[in-house]
Amino acid sequence: MSLTFDILLLLLLIVTALAVAWTKDLLAAAIIFSSYSLMMCLLWQHRGAPDVAMTEAAVGAGITTVLFLVAIGRTTRREK
Amino acid sequence: MILTTDIRDAATIVIAIFGGVFFLVGTIGILRLPDFYSRTHAATKCDTIGAGSLLLALAVFNGLEASTWKILALVALVLLNGPTIGHALARAAHRTGLDPWHAEEG
Amino acid sequence: MKKALVAALLIIISIPMLIAVAAMPPHGDADSPVHTHVSARYIEHGEEEAGAENLVTGVLLNYRGLDTAGEVIVIFTALMAAFAVLITHPGRGEESGPTTAALDPEPGTEPESDSKAPPPISPVVSFMVRLLTPFTTLFAIYVILNGHVTPGGGFQGGAILGGMFIALTIVLGEDKVRTLLPRRAAPWMQGAAVFAFVAIGVIGAATTGYFLGYPTDASLHLVRELMMVVIEIGIGLGGAAIFATIFLQMEAE
Structure with missing residues (x-):
C-alpha cells in the first residue's frame, strides 16, 4: 500500500514535470510547477522527511510560484 | 467503552464517506x-x-487529544480559505470580462 | 534531425545513469554506505551531543554547522546578485530623485504601465488576509522557535513569514508593508542569518576554541539551546526579509 502510494506520486511527478516542459503557456506552466512541488512535498513527507516537506510546501508551492507569476506579469505569457 | 468507540467509528465512517462523495x-x-x-x-x-x-x-477518529485541536484549526482554516479562493477566482474572471456560459450557445 | 539527435544524446546520457542506479544498494539496506558511516553515530548520540531533539536541526546547526553557515552566505550572495539585476534605481528612496530620472532608460514606457493599473483588491480577500495574518505569524514564530524539537526551523518558518509578507503586500500595497520592513532596516534584516551565524560562531570560538563550537558540558545544555535558537531566529528573519524584498523589488516600478 505504502509503496503503491509512492509509485503513484512518482508517476504524477514525472507527468507534471513533462507537462511543465511541454506547456507553451507560461502561466499554466507556473501553476503546474506548483502542483509538482505539492507532489514533491507529499513524497518527502511520506518518505519520512517532514523538515524538507515543510520547506518544499512553503518555498516550492508558495513563494516560487508567486515570484514566477510576478515575473510572467512583468514579461510575456507565451513561450516563443 | 466498546459502545463509545463503535459510535465514534461509525461517525468517522459517515463523515469520511460524506467528504469523499463531495470530492x-x-x-x-x-x-x-x-x-x-x-x-x-x-x-x-x-x-x-x-x-x-x-x-x-x-x-x-482521533478523539480528545492535543492533535485533535490542531485538526480542528485546520478545518476552520479550510472553511475560511476555500470560499475566499473561489470568490477571488470568480471575481478576477469577471473583472477581466469573461462571459458566463448560456444554455442557448451550447 | 535535430530531435533525433537530442533523443540519441538523452539515451546515451541515460545509460550510465541507469547503470549507476542498478549498482546502488537496495532501498533501506542497513549495510549501505549511507547508514554505516556517520549517520549511525548521529542517530545514536545525536540528541545528547547536538542538543536538539530534532535530529535534522542537530545535524544542520551542530554537526554540519559550517556547511549551513556557508549555505546561508551563498543565499545572501545570490540575493545580492539578484538585486544587481532587479534594482533599476537606487533603493535610498526619495532623496535620489534626479538619479532615478537619469537611470530610467525609457521615460516613454511609464504611461503604458499606468494604464495597466491592477483592479482594486477584493474586500473579501483583503479581510481574510488581514484576519489570518496574526495566526500565520504565530505559526511562523512557532515553527522557527520550535525547530530544535519538532520538524521545522529557521528556513521553514522564514518561508512562511515571507509568504505572509507577500500576501500582505498584495492586499495592503507596498507603502503600508514598508512600515514593517523599512528601507533602512531591510539590508540588516536580509543579513540577519549571516550576522547570527557569525555572532554565534565567534562566541563559540571565544569559549570553546572552535568557530561555531557549542559548549559540550551537560550543565550548559540551556546555553547551547539558546545559541541554536538565536541562529534559527536569524535564519528565519533573514529568509523572510530576503523573500519579501525580492518580491517588493520585482513589484516596484
Missing part, C-alpha cells in the same frame, strides 16, 4: 461543467466541504 461530485463537476464559473463553483465545494469533512472525520 467525487466536485471532481466530476470540474471535468463536466461547461464554463469557468461553474467549474470554480465545483472546485470550491471540493476544497471546502470535501476536505473539511475529511479533516473532521480525522478529528472524530
Whole structure:
C-alpha cells in the first residue's frame, strides 16, 4: 500500500514535470510547477522527511510560484 | 467503552464517506461543467466541504487529544480559505470580462 | 534531425545513469554506505551531543554547522546578485530623485504601465488576509522557535513569514508593508542569518576554541539551546526579509 502510494506520486511527478516542459503557456506552466512541488512535498513527507516537506510546501508551492507569476506579469505569457 | 468507540467509528465512517462523495461530485463537476464559473463553483465545494469533512472525520477518529485541536484549526482554516479562493477566482474572471456560459450557445 | 539527435544524446546520457542506479544498494539496506558511516553515530548520540531533539536541526546547526553557515552566505550572495539585476534605481528612496530620472532608460514606457493599473483588491480577500495574518505569524514564530524539537526551523518558518509578507503586500500595497520592513532596516534584516551565524560562531570560538563550537558540558545544555535558537531566529528573519524584498523589488516600478 505504502509503496503503491509512492509509485503513484512518482508517476504524477514525472507527468507534471513533462507537462511543465511541454506547456507553451507560461502561466499554466507556473501553476503546474506548483502542483509538482505539492507532489514533491507529499513524497518527502511520506518518505519520512517532514523538515524538507515543510520547506518544499512553503518555498516550492508558495513563494516560487508567486515570484514566477510576478515575473510572467512583468514579461510575456507565451513561450516563443 | 466498546459502545463509545463503535459510535465514534461509525461517525468517522459517515463523515469520511460524506467528504469523499463531495470530492467525487466536485471532481466530476470540474471535468463536466461547461464554463469557468461553474467549474470554480465545483472546485470550491471540493476544497471546502470535501476536505473539511475529511479533516473532521480525522478529528472524530482521533478523539480528545492535543492533535485533535490542531485538526480542528485546520478545518476552520479550510472553511475560511476555500470560499475566499473561489470568490477571488470568480471575481478576477469577471473583472477581466469573461462571459458566463448560456444554455442557448451550447 | 535535430530531435533525433537530442533523443540519441538523452539515451546515451541515460545509460550510465541507469547503470549507476542498478549498482546502488537496495532501498533501506542497513549495510549501505549511507547508514554505516556517520549517520549511525548521529542517530545514536545525536540528541545528547547536538542538543536538539530534532535530529535534522542537530545535524544542520551542530554537526554540519559550517556547511549551513556557508549555505546561508551563498543565499545572501545570490540575493545580492539578484538585486544587481532587479534594482533599476537606487533603493535610498526619495532623496535620489534626479538619479532615478537619469537611470530610467525609457521615460516613454511609464504611461503604458499606468494604464495597466491592477483592479482594486477584493474586500473579501483583503479581510481574510488581514484576519489570518496574526495566526500565520504565530505559526511562523512557532515553527522557527520550535525547530530544535519538532520538524521545522529557521528556513521553514522564514518561508512562511515571507509568504505572509507577500500576501500582505498584495492586499495592503507596498507603502503600508514598508512600515514593517523599512528601507533602512531591510539590508540588516536580509543579513540577519549571516550576522547570527557569525555572532554565534565567534562566541563559540571565544569559549570553546572552535568557530561555531557549542559548549559540550551537560550543565550548559540551556546555553547551547539558546545559541541554536538565536541562529534559527536569524535564519528565519533573514529568509523572510530576503523573500519579501525580492518580491517588493520585482513589484516596484
